[in-house]
Structure formats: structure tokens, C-alpha cells
Amino acid sequence: GAVVSQHPSWVICKSGTSVKIECRSLDFQATTMFWYRQFPKQSLMLMATSNEGSKATYEQGVEKDKFLINHASLTLSTLTVTSAHPEDSSFYICSANLAGRETQYFGPGTRLLVL
């Protein structure tokens, strides 16, 4: 149980385009989902917390107009990187919390390369 999927696993795009990454909880309802960014051999950096039916809460320094988050249902959150630039190239990971439970379950991540 507690499986989280992400799609796509790999994406290459041209500078200036937008990219959407989906995060789904497959076998549970996630009241809260989280989006992280990770650079090689570094820790996870929390970008935002997403609650179903409400606006995401962004961490300090994360541009909300750049990284659009939508949590439309209890099993789906999306991250859209708008007008992507090479410096947005990174590994993006989502995680989800089962309501009332303490453990976060992580998706497999999405590698984004912006040319």
C-alpha cells in the first residue's frame, strides 16, 4: 500500500516552454501533497505544500507564478514549470500524506532537462 506515482519520469523541453508533472496517490487519499526539488548529491528542498481544494503554500524563495501547483482531487496534484529555463533543470519529487498519518510516501521523481 501507500504507492505514489509521478508522470513523466523524464522530460526534455526547450527553453520557454511549460512542463506539467503529475503526482498521484494510487491506493490512498492524500489530503496533503508536497513538492520537492533535488540537485545531485544534495538533500531534498521543499518547494510547496499542496492541500486538496485550496491554494498551495510555497516555501520562501519559491516563485509561485513560476511553479504552479494544482491539487484538484485527493489523489492528484500537478506541478507546472512555466516558461522553463535551463536553471530549472533538476529532479522533482512529490510526496503524499495519508490523512492523519505521520509518514510521507514519495513518488519516483521526475528528471527535467531544459535545453
Added chain:
Amino acid sequence: AQTVTQSQPEMSVQEAETVTLSCTYDTSESDYYLFWYKQPPSRQMILVIRQEAYKQQNATENRFSVNFQKAAKSFSLKISDSQLGDAAMYFCAYRPLMEYGNKLVFGAGTILRVKS
């Protein structure tokens, strides 16, 4: 603000031997959760073990156990009978009990290499 410190950027262990990864944290809360996550080369984050701060007994999961010292704010991970598949980056994480949104605070990570 809570912080998590992993002071060992890299560790090595011989196959079948035991290794301990250290983690310290800083908090003024009395109730919280602590976690160890493993991130192998696939980069999928995998929960290794979880500890509730109100429990004095150290958590154990098969070959993985923790040494939780609440007063010292220390939470080390011991891996016994190390296997090649244990090679990964290990992250220690803290979560307050009542924090809205259940945010995790991660340490910088420790790369564990397993030698055959």
C-alpha cells in the same frame, strides 16, 4: 526553527559488517517523529524506519535499528549485516507532531558505500 544535521557526508562499510549513520536535530518541541529514508541510485525515496519521540523503545526493522537519545537529540541508524543493496544516500528527517501540513525537515544526507 528545527534543523537536522548529518555530519558524515560519506561512509563505507564492508559487506556483512555493521555501520552506524549519525543524525542530530534541534527542536524545542517535546513530541515529534523522526525518520530515516534511503535513496538508492534510482532516486526513489524509501522509508527505512520511523520513531515516535514519546516512545522510549528504539525502533527496529529487520537489519535496521535506531539509537534514539531524546535528551541528546540524537537519532543514529545502525545497519547490521550490510548488503550491497544497502548502498544509497540516507536521509534523516524530523517532523513535528502537530505541524500543519506535516512538513519534513531533512538532513543533508550521508552516502553509504558497501564494499564486497
